[in-house]
Amino acid sequence: MHGEGASTHAAAAPDSAPPPSGLLAELGQFGRAFRRLFGAQLGLLAAELGLARSAVSWMLLAALAATVAGVGLGLTLLALVGVMLVAWWGSWFLALLGLAVLQLLFLVAAIVLFRRCMHWMSLPATRSEWGAMMRETLHRPDPGPAVQPDPQDGKPDERV
Numbered sequence: 302m303h304g305e306g307a308s309t310h311a312a313a314a315p316d317s318a319p320p321p322s323g324l325l326a327e328l329g330q331f332g333r334a335f336r337r338l339f340g341a342q343l344g345l346l347a348a349e350l351g352l353a354r355s356a357v358s359w360m361l362l363a364a365l366a367a368t369v370a371g372v373g374l375g376l377t378l379l380a381l382v383g384v385m386l387v388a389w390w391g392s393w394f395l396a397l398l399g400l401a402v403l404q405l406l407f408l409v410a411a412i413v414l415f416r417r418c419m420h421w422m423s424l425p426a427t428r429s430e431w432g433a434m435m436r437e438t439l440h441r442p443d444p445g446p447a448v449q450p451d452p453q454d455g456k457p458d459e460r461v
Contacts, residue, residue, distance in 0.1 A: 379404075
């Protein structure tokens with residue numbers, strides 16, 4: 302008899318957890334939708350990063366192939382110019398000497414162009430822009446200490 306009373310009492314007692322209100326149910330649905338949306342966004346981002354990583358590998362391979370093809374084309378053109386010079390001058394020695402002079406002229410032109418570009422970098426306007434960019438970088442708010450220790454001697458660097 303004691304067992305029967307306990308079973309009817311358990312069946313008649315209401316659930317201890319009240320049913321969720323409309324606001325809580327909607328907030329729960331919003332949270333699940335938010336999580337699902339950003340989970341999909343993260344999945345898409347991971348897929349895009351995978352494609353980009355693959356694209357970078359293929360781009361490096363294509364750049365290597367283009368470099369090899371460019372060097373091969375350059376050597377072939379030099380050989381054709383050498384053959385034309387041999388036919389024109391009638392001497393292999395003069396043709397090879399002419400090719401060496403031609404390559405020397407290209408090398409000197411490349412060095413002069415490089416030096417000119419370095420000169421452009423050292424002009425006052427460029428220096429001031431570079432200095433402003435460096436000052437802006439140095440004066441950004443940094444969560445670390447204001448004075449960084451010098452890596453060579455461990456003492457604070459006052460040039461900041």
